[in-house]
Amino acid sequence: MENSLSPQGKLLAALIAVLGIVLAAPHTPFTAGAVFALVILLAIIVQVPVFKLLLRSLVVVPVAGMISLFYPLRFVASWHAVGIAEAYVNHWQGMVALILTPWLCVLVMMLLVMSTEQADLIYALGRLRLPRALLLLLSFMYRYVDVMRAQLQAAHRSLLSRAPALGPYRRVLLYGNLAGSMLIRAYDRGERIHAAMLSRGYTGVLPRLHEQRIHVADIALIAVSMLFSIALIGYH
Amino acid sequence: MHIPDGMLDTKTFTTLWVGAAGGLGYAGHWIRKHFDQSKIVLMAVLAALIFGLQMLNFPIAGGTSGHFGGGALAGLLLGTWPGVVVMAAVLLVQALFFGDGGITTLGANIVNMGIIGALVAPFVYQLFQRVSSSSLSKILGAALGAFLAVVLSSAVVAIELWASGSAQFFAALTAMVSWHTLIGIGEAIITGGIIAYIVKVRPQILDDGEQTTKRSFRSVCVVLGALALLATGLSFLASSFPDGLEFVYFDMGVGTAAIPETTIVPALMPDYVLPGIANETLAGVAAGVIGAIVTGAFLWAVISVLARKRRQDDKRTEN
Numbered sequence: 001m002e003n004s005l006s007p008q009g010k011l012l013a014a015l016i017a018v019l020g021i022v023l024a025a026p027h028t029p030f031t032a033g034a035v036f037a038l039v040i041l042l043a044i045i046v047q048v049p050v051f052k053l054l055l056r057s058l059v060v061v062p063v064a065g066m067i068s069l070f071y072p073l074r075f076v077a078s079w080h081a082v083g084i085a086e087a088y089v090n091h092w093q094g095m096v097a098l099i100l101t102p103w104l105c106v107l108v109m110m111l112l113v114m115s116t117e118q119a120d121l122i123y124a125l126g127r128l129r130l131p132r133a134l135l136l137l138l139s140f141m142y143r144y145v146d147v148m149r150a151q152l153q154a155a156h157r158s159l160l161s162r163a164p165a166l167g168p169y170r171r172v173l174l175y176g177n178l179a180g181s182m183l184i185r186a187y188d189r190g191e192r193i194h195a196a197m198l199s200r201g202y203t204g205v206l207p208r209l210h211e212q213r214i215h216v217a218d219i220a221l222i223a224v225s226m227l228f229s230i231a232l233i234g235y236h
Numbered sequence: 237m238h239i240p241d242g243m244l245d246t247k248t249f250t251t252l253w254v255g256a257a258g259g260l261g262y263a264g265h266w267i268r269k270h271f272d273q274s275k276i277v278l279m280a281v282l283a284a285l286i287f288g289l290q291m292l293n294f295p296i297a298g299g300t301s302g303h304f305g306g307g308a309l310a311g312l313l314l315g316t317w318p319g320v321v322v323m324a325a326v327l328l329v330q331a332l333f334f335g336d337g338g339i340t341t342l343g344a345n346i347v348n349m350g351i352i353g354a355l356v357a358p359f360v361y362q363l364f365q366r367v368s369s370s371s372l373s374k375i376l377g378a379a380l381g382a383f384l385a386v387v388l389s390s391a392v393v394a395i396e397l398w399a400s401g402s403a404q405f406f407a408a409l410t411a412m413v414s415w416h417t418l419i420g421i422g423e424a425i426i427t428g429g430i431i432a433y434i435v436k437v438r439p440q441i442l443d444d445g446e447q448t449t450k451r452s453f454r455s456v457c458v459v460l461g462a463l464a465l466l467a468t469g470l471s472f473l474a475s476s477f478p479d480g481l482e483f484v485y486f487d488m489g490v491g492t493a494a495i496p497e498t499t500i501v502p503a504l505m506p507d508y509v510l511p512g513i514a515n516e517t518l519a520g521v522a523a524g525v526i527g528a529i530v531t532g533a534f535l536w537a538v539i540s541v542l543a544r545k546r547r548q549d550d551k552r553t554e555n
Contacts, residue, residue, distance in 0.1 A: 073404035101241060106240070109331075113332070113333050118333065121333070136280050137322065141284045144281060145288050148284055175429060183430060183441075187438070191278070193281065
């Protein structure tokens, strides 16, 4: 299934599903469970490791959890310990709903990311008419971010090995120099890359190695995603 | 600071999407006009670098840590509009590949961290440059700019959460601003450190950024000011404390405990849904569409006026 679907079809279906989840805000065990079950079922079909998917989706929980803490405070009748505690007791379901929606959305997006190559997703964004300059930036980030991270880690390692006794705040100051030297390298690299690209016939448009068109299976996936979203919204 | 999906209501995220799209559209136009291909490639490499630099963690308090954002740095090095595009690319990758920030809230995140970050830092830096063009003034301007960009962005996030009904205003504002004051100090130290290094090693990079900022500064101020006014107006248009999740609580039978809020102005779209549409979600979507149309029209008008003024300026220069 993974190979028969185009990345733009999968991306579109995922975006529709996320929009449906946000608009419906599934909060009952039935609807939230239905979304969860569907994502897990799809993960099993496309052979994405379910535990890893669940683990990666948890990235949103601390942020959503922190924001949800502010929600019950809207309902505080008196700003004393008892009043505040009452608001939390009466509105804990709201806090759960505020965490549930983003978590289900991230679950959908992580399923997409874990079942599709990053390069294919960037290609899919191009097919969905993302502006050319933005696409170029994404392509470069995909190409160079690992190179730069490796360089940064090497520099960081040498900083730690040469100055192991530095306190955390002094180290933060040194990060500036470290990042600054990376920046100068990036400027030089940018010039070199551009010269190399021009010498290979770059005209401002990145070439596409292979075209992937939308097929019946993609349309079916998008339709299912759309119907599921409409059903969710209609149910609520 | 990255707002996840589901935290903003339809009206707020649609309005901010239109604002971000307007800002990005103008940035694209600006870049096509002022940047050649080699500069665009440089932008792309810098975007990759900023993404890589976000692995720089710094200690905050209680054993927690913050990480480098980069919006201010992008604005300082490339100028405001190219900085906005770089940050939009970084935020898009974070939302799409890492679940850091939502898809429906990407517009909001672009406005908060991209546009505000890339506007505030160069603005403060320029103010310092007017006083003195010494190395110290450059470093202090960049550091303070980065700090203020982070703090202001966090305040705007709190306002957006409040306008969506996801948070109590003063609690969210106090918590967000105090926490991001600490994060802002880390951002300021790293940004100041980078600028100090560049001032020593290759100062002409900063001069390029300054020239770019000077050219785009007025238009950024007008567009951002217009956006802020419009967003505030829309919040009050709905109700003083709109609540996108109210139906959830009434559905669960706990909504009756809600405290009635004082309405500052009578709501045209009470609870930011359109009267006459039975389904709560569809009514919310319709309200969002109206918000988007109003924002789009407003932005279009502002950008048209700016473009006309620029044409007049160009003509005057030619004469």
